[in-house]
Amino acid sequence: MTSSSTTHDARELLWKPSDSLRDANRRKIIRAVMVEPNTQVNIARFTGLSQATVSGLVNELVGENVLRVDSGGDNERGKKLRVGAVRGVAVGIEVNHNGLTVAARRVDTSSVEYETANFGAEQGDNAWVRESARLIRDLATKTGLDAEHVVSIGLGIPAAIDPRTGMVTQVASSLDWDLSGNPRHRFSDHFPHVPVIVDNEANLAAYGEYVYGAGRSVESMYFIKASTSIGSGLITNGAIYRGRHGLAGEIGHVTMDPQGTVCRCGNRGCLDTIVGGNRLVEQVRQAYTGYRVDLPTSLEGMIERAKRGDQVCTRILQDASRDIGLALARVANLLNPDIMVLGGELGRAADLLVGPATNEMQLFSLRGMYDHAAPTKLVGSELGLLAGAQGALAFALRVDSTVAV
Ligand SMILES: [Zn+2]
Known part of the structure; x- marks a missing residue:
């Protein structure tokens, strides 16, 4: 051409x-x-x-x-x-603790292709980069074009990024692989000329939900990503609010109980220690010790069982949603956003969780935001587990890397 x-x-x-x-x-x-x-x-x-x-x-x-x-x-x-x-292909990647999702879309269509891959630390530090590059090539071909046509790559990683330098300021300490340095440079061997825009994965999931999902047409949105760990993203007037070190809104490490369990961040009693995915699964196993052998090993399995009527799984998830609601009440008083969105793995159980979380949020925050024609609402994510990759795709398309750092 x-x-x-x-x-x-x-x-x-x-x-x-x-x-x-x-x-x-x-x-x-x-x-x-x-x-x-x-x-x-x-x-x-x-x-x-x-x-x-x-x-x-x-x-x-x-x-x-x-x-x-x-x-x-x-x-x-x-x-x-x-x-x-x-002619062009836009790409978005969400990297999580043990896997990743890649989204690709021709810039002249709205239909998005997705693929996911799982990997572990034993595959080496660069496994996530190699897997991402492989999936980008596959997906570009699926769109009818090829990797030569990739115009932008948005990359969401489970780490805080300094918005001024693009360097990682804090890696989620449960990660088993190395994300230090500037993650953008990891892609330079595979896609040397393509701009790579990096941000925290929950920030980009928030952005996806804001552009394509539950946050459409609002001015301010707070997104909580509740999966293995608890992340969040705050959008105001179309922009991601990151704070000085890229750590703004990190609700997972808000102290809920000063006498609670020590958290992987080194503090004590964080929300993450109470409602993090592994903690919830562990509670199910404790409740059934000696009674059942077919116990869930993942949050996904636990949610499936709750949906099939398992009382233990339902109770633990609903208690978790009350803790999340209490944490969101604090966010509501501090930020008073138009809407709160529950995403991540727990977002898939929104029908079970949004009710109890909303009750708790309303009990512990100011009435003025609910006794109103446009009250602050908590809703489930619309994009589900694809929010991060979709948001990364959109954000990288939006940011002009010939202008922005
Ligand atoms: Zn913590």
């Missing part, structure tokens, strides 16, 4: 170096539409550009066939813009 072809190469559109403000604004609009087809009004909100600027550049981009206008809608500004004849 050449630049004279009628199909544009997304890499040329997004990567071409330019100092011109006009080119930067064009890229912002293209990126916004690649994240999600949208109206001019919403693109202006998403990019922070004026309506007039958006309108002028959109006309130009439609003329070049980079964007196209959806049929339908009452007037020109109410119609959604979609990506036109553009």
Whole structure:
């Protein structure tokens, strides 16, 4: 393919170096539409550009066939813009404690391909990088293109990232493999020219939920990712709030009981020690010691049993949700977000957990946010375990690495 072809190469559109403000604004609009087809009004909100600027550049981009206008809608500004004849693949990766999920999507469609892989520490420090690279190649082919067309890679890892340097400031200490240094550089052998945008995996899951899931159309959202460990992400006005060290909102290490169990972070009585996945599974095993042998070994297995009516699993999950609700009450008083979203493994049991957690949250936080026409709500995740990879994909598309660090 050449630049004279009628199909544009997304890499040329997004990567071409330019100092011109006009080119930067064009890229912002293209990126916004690649994240999600949208109206001019919403693109202006998403990019922070004026309506007039958006309108002028959109006309130009439609003329070049980079964007196209959806049929339908009452007037020109109410119609959604979609990506036109553009070739490129966007990728998002969520790395967890023992596995990863990769999402890939052609920039001109909304259908996302996923694959997951599990691995352990015995496979070496770089297993997650090798597995990610393999899945990216597979998925790019599945979209009908190939790895040469990858335009951006969003990478969510279970670690805190210093937003100013991209360096890891704190790795989840339960991790058995090395994530030290700048994780972005691990990909340079496999995809030397592709921008890799790295962030905490719960931050990116929050972003996914904000753009495509339960947080659509709200201004501020707090996302709690409750799985093996408890993570979170806070979004305000479309931006991830990270704090100085990338540790903002880390509810998993809020002290719930100063006399409680010592946590893997070195503090005592953190929420993580009470409702972390392994702790919950351990409680089931304790309750059934000597009575049953077919005990669940994972949070997933425990949730399945609760859904089939197992009273022990149900009780332990509901008690955990009350603890989560109490922790969320503190978040609610501090941040007063529009919405709270329960994601991660526990998000899959939202029908069992959101009720008791909401009761507790409301009991221990200020009434003004509930006695209101638009009360603060706690809801289950809509994207489930794909939120992290989807959010990583969207976030990397959105961030202009020729401008941002
Ligand atoms: Zn802790």
